[in-house]
Amino acid sequence: MIVELSVALSVGAGLFAVGLYGALSQTNLVMIMMGIELILAAALVNLVAFWRYLHPDVISGQMFVLIVMTVMAVEMAVGFGIAVARFRSRGSVEMEEARELKG
Amino acid sequence: MTMLALTLLAPMLAALLVFASRRLPEILALAGVALGLLGATAQLVAVAGGKTLLIILPFLPDMPIRFEATPLTATLSLVVATVAAFVVLYAAGYMRQDPQRVRFFGTLLLFVTAMQGLVLSGDWITLLATWELIGFASYLLIGFWHHRPGVAAAATRAFLYTRSADLGLYIGAFLLIGVAGTSEISATLATTGTPALIAGLLLLVAAMGKSAQVPLQDWLQRAMAGPTPVSALLHSATLVAAGAILLIRVAPMLPGGALLAIGAVGGITAVITGLMALAEKDLKRLLAASTSSQYGLMLVAVGAGVPFAALLHLIAHAAIKSSLFLGAGVFQHDRNSTGMAALAGAGRARPGIFAGFALSALALAGIPPLAGFFSKDAVIAAALASPAALWLAPLALAATVLTGAYMGRVLRVLWVGNKGEKPKPVPYMAAGLGVLVGLAAVLALAFTPLDRFLEADMAEAGLLAPALGLLAAVSGLALGWLFTPARLLGPVLARAQRGFAVFGGMDGLMARPALVIAEACERLEKWLYELVLGVGRINLLLGWLARKTDTKGIDGSIFGLVRQTIATGTRARKLQSGFIHREMALAVIGMAVVAALLLAAPLYS
Numbered sequence: 001m002i003v004e005l006s007v008a009l010s011v012g013a014g015l016f017a018v019g020l021y022g023a024l025s026q027t028n029l030v031m032i033m034m035g036i037e038l039i040l041a042a043a044l045v046n047l048v049a050f051w052r053y054l055h056p057d058v059i060s061g062q063m064f065v066l067i068v069m070t071v072m073a074v075e076m077a078v079g080f081g082i083a084v085a086r087f088r089s090r091g092s093v094e095m096e097e098a099r100e101l102k103g
Numbered sequence: 104m105t106m107l108a109l110t111l112l113a114p115m116l117a118a119l120l121v122f123a124s125r126r127l128p129e130i131l132a133l134a135g136v137a138l139g140l141l142g143a144t145a146q147l148v149a150v151a152g153g154k155t156l157l158i159i160l161p162f163l164p165d166m167p168i169r170f171e172a173t174p175l176t177a178t179l180s181l182v183v184a185t186v187a188a189f190v191v192l193y194a195a196g197y198m199r200q201d202p203q204r205v206r207f208f209g210t211l212l213l214f215v216t217a218m219q220g221l222v223l224s225g226d227w228i229t230l231l232a233t234w235e236l237i238g239f240a241s242y243l244l245i246g247f248w249h250h251r252p253g254v255a256a257a258a259t260r261a262f263l264y265t266r267s268a269d270l271g272l273y274i275g276a277f278l279l280i281g282v283a284g285t286s287e288i289s290a291t292l293a294t295t296g297t298p299a300l301i302a303g304l305l306l307l308v309a310a311m312g313k314s315a316q317v318p319l320q321d322w323l324q325r326a327m328a329g330p331t332p333v334s335a336l337l338h339s340a341t342l343v344a345a346g347a348i349l350l351i352r353v354a355p356m357l358p359g360g361a362l363l364a365i366g367a368v369g370g371i372t373a374v375i376t377g378l379m380a381l382a383e384k385d386l387k388r389l390l391a392a393s394t395s396s397q398y399g400l401m402l403v404a405v406g407a408g409v410p411f412a413a414l415l416h417l418i419a420h421a422a423i424k425s426s427l428f429l430g431a432g433v434f435q436h437d438r439n440s441t442g443m444a445a446l447a448g449a450g451r452a453r454p455g456i457f458a459g460f461a462l463s464a465l466a467l468a469g470i471p472p473l474a475g476f477f478s479k480d481a482v483i484a485a486a487l488a489s490p491a492a493l494w495l496a497p498l499a500l501a502a503t504v505l506t507g508a509y510m511g512r513v514l515r516v517l518w519v520g521n522k523g524e525k526p527k528p529v530p531y532m533a534a535g536l537g538v539l540v541g542l543a544a545v546l547a548l549a550f551t552p553l554d555r556f557l558e559a560d561m562a563e564a565g566l567l568a569p570a571l572g573l574l575a576a577v578s579g580l581a582l583g584w585l586f587t588p589a590r591l592l593g594p595v596l597a598r599a600q601r602g603f604a605v606f607g608g609m610d611g612l613m614a615r616p617a618l619v620i621a622e623a624c625e626r627l628e629k630w631l632y633e634l635v636l637g638v639g640r641i642n643l644l645l646g647w648l649a650r651k652t653d654t655k656g657i658d659g660s661i662f663g664l665v666r667q668t669i670a671t672g673t674r675a676r677k678l679q680s681g682f683i684h685r686e687m688a689l690a691v692i693g694m695a696v697v698a699a700l701l702l703a704a705p706l707y708s
Contacts, residue, residue, distance in 0.1 A: 020691065023687055024684060024687060024691070027684075032683070032687075095682075095683045098681070098683065101679060101681035
C-alpha cells in the first residue's frame with residue numbers, strides 16, 4: 001500500500017501538536033519531558049517521510065535520524081537525572097514550584 | 104745648615120716642651136729663644152763668611168720646602184730672634200702672676216717659630232704656611248685674656264682683617280708660581296711685565312693687611328687688647344713686620360706701577376696714622392698708630408726703590424718700638440691703665456725706666472746719634488731721590504714731624520704730673536727693656552757694615568736729607584712738648600680720634616661690601632632654593648599626573664568595563680523568570696514568528 005507524503009506529514013504535525021500541548025499544559029517535569037519527546041518524534045517522522053519520498057537513494061537522511069535518536073536518549077537520561085535529583089532534594093517535581101532560577 | 108735648623112727648631116721644641124710638661128714655662132721659653140738667638144747669630148756669621156745656608160725638605164712634586172739664609176734673611180732672622188729673646192725675658196716678669204703662663208709662653212714660642220719660618224722661607228708655599236701660622240698665633244695671643252670684655256672681638260677683628268688681605272698674598276703667590284713655574288722665591292723674582300705688576304699689587308694688598316696700612320689700619324689699635332709683651336713682639340719684629348718684610352723681599356721684582364702704589368699707600372698711611380697717634384688718648388693705642396705710621400715710612404722707602412732703607416728702618420723700629428712697648432707695659436703695671444690721663448707722672452716715679460723709654464722715643468723721633476735718626480734719614484733720602492720725590496718727600500717729612508710731635512706729647516704726659524708712691528722694682532722687665540733700649544741707641548753703628556754686607560745701593564745721602572730730617576724731628580718734638588693735641592690739630596682732632604672714618608671707615612670699605620656680597624649670595628641661595636623647589640613641584644605634578652592616569656584612566660576604564668558588564672548582566676537577569684512554562688511559551692512564540700516569516704517569504708521576496 002502506498003501512503004502519501006502528505007499523510008505522513010499530517011501524522012508528524014499531529015504528533016507535534018500533541019507534544020506541544022503536553023509540554024505547555026503539564027506542570028509535572030516528567031510529563032513536560034514526555035511532551036518534548038513527542039515533539040522530537042514528530043520531527044523525526046517528518047525527516048523520515050521527506051527522506052523516503054524525496055531522496056530515497058541518499059542514506060544521510062537515515063544517518064541523521066539515527067543521530068537525533070541517540071541525542072534524544074542522552075537528553076532523556078540528563079532530564080530524568082535532573083528530575084530524580086530534584087525529587088530527592090525537594091520531594092516534588094512540580095515545575096510551578098521551581099522558581100529558583102529567576103533572575 | 105745646623106745653625107739654620109737650630110734657629111727654627113729651638114723655639115719650636117721649646118713650645119712643644121712647654122705644652123707637654125706644663126711646668127717652668129718661663130725657663131723653657133727663655134732657653135728656646137736664647138738658643139734661637141744663638142742659632143741666628145751663628146747663622147749670620149756663617150752667611151757673612153760667604154756661605155748660603157739652605158735646607159731643602161721634600162714636599163710637593165718639584166716644589167720642595169726651602170729654608171734659606173741669605174744675607175737679607177739672616178739679618179731679618181737675627182732681628183726677630185733678638186727682639187723675641189728680650190721680649191720673652193721681659194714677659195717672664197710681666198706674666199709672673201698670670202695663672203695661664205703655660206699657654207702664654209707656648210703660644211708665644213709658636214709665634215716666634217712661625218716668624219722665623221716666614222723670614223727664612225725660601226719658597227712661596229712655606230711662606231704662605233708660616234704667614235698663616237703667625238696670623239693664627241697672633242689671634243691666640245691677642246685674645247689671650249679672652250674672658251675680658253672686647254678682647255675676643257679684637258682678636259677676631261685682627262684675624263679677619265689680616266685674613267681678608269691674605270687673599271692678595273695667595274693670588275699673588277700662585278700667580279708668580281704659575282708664571283715662573285717654580286715656587287722658589289728667588290727664582291720667581293725674575294718675573295717681569297704685567298704679571299709682575301699684578302702680583303706686586305696683590306702682594307701690596309697682603310702687606311697692607313699685615314702691616315696695618317690705610318685703609319686696613321684699624322685692627323692694630325684694637326689688638327692692644329693683648330698682653331703688652333705680645334704687643335711689643337707683634338709691633339716690632341713679627342706680625343706687623345711680615346708685610347714690610349714681604350715687600351722688601353720681592354722689591355727686586357716690582358715694576359714702576361707697583362712701586363708707585365706702594366709709595367702712595369705708605370705715604371698716606373704714615374701721615375694719617377701719625378695724626379691718629381697724636382690725637383690718641385691711650386698710650387698703647389698711640390704706640391699702635393705710630394707703628395702703622397712707621398711701617399708707612401718703610402713702604403715709602405720701598406716705593407722709592409730703596410728697599411734697603413726700609414730694612415734699616417724696620418730693624419731700628421723693631422728695637423725702638425719693642426722697648427717703647429716694654430716701657431709702656433711697666434707704666435701700665437704701675438697704674439693699671441694705659442689711658443694718658445691715668446699715666447700722667449708715671450715716668451717720674453720710675454726715672455730709670457723713663458730714661459729708657461725717653462731714649463727710645465727720641466730714637467723714634469729721629470734724634471742723632473740714635474738709630475732712628477739714621478734709618479729715617481735713609482728713608483727721607485730715598486724719598487728725595489726717587490722719581491716721585493715731589494709728593495713722597497713731603498709725606499715722609501710730615502710723618503717725621505708727626506712722629507716727633509706724638510713722642511714729645513707722650514714724654515710730657517709721662518713726666519709732668521703727680522708721681523705717686525714709690526713702685527716696686529721690676530728686674531726682669533728692666534733687663535729686657537734695657538737691652539732693647541741699648542740696641543735702639545747703638546744700632547746705628549751696625550748700619551754701615553750692614554750696607555756693605557747686603558751690597559745695597561743706598562740713595563746718596565748728602566746733607567739735605569739729614570738736615571731736613573733733623574729739622575722735622577726737632578720741630579715735631581718741640582711742638583708735641585709745648586702744645587696740646589687739641590691746639591695742634593684743631594678741627595682735625597675729632598676726626599683723627601675716630602680713626603679718620605672716611606667712607607664710613609672700615610665699615611664702609613670692608614663690612615658693607617662684604618654684606619652686599621653676602622646679600623647677593625643670599626639672593627642666589629634663595630633663587631637656587633626656589634629653583635630646587637620648582638623642580639620638586641614639577642616632579643610632584645608629574646607624579647600626581649601619573650597617579651591620576653593610573654587610577655582614573657587605566658583602573659577607571661577596566662573597572663568601568665567590569666561595572667558595565669555587571670550592570671548589563673543584572674539587567675539581562677531580569678528577563679529570566681525561572682518559570683519553565685513561560686520560557687517554553689516564549690520559545691514557541693519565537694518558532695511561530697520564524698515559521699510565519701518563512702511562510703510569508705513568497706510575499707516579500
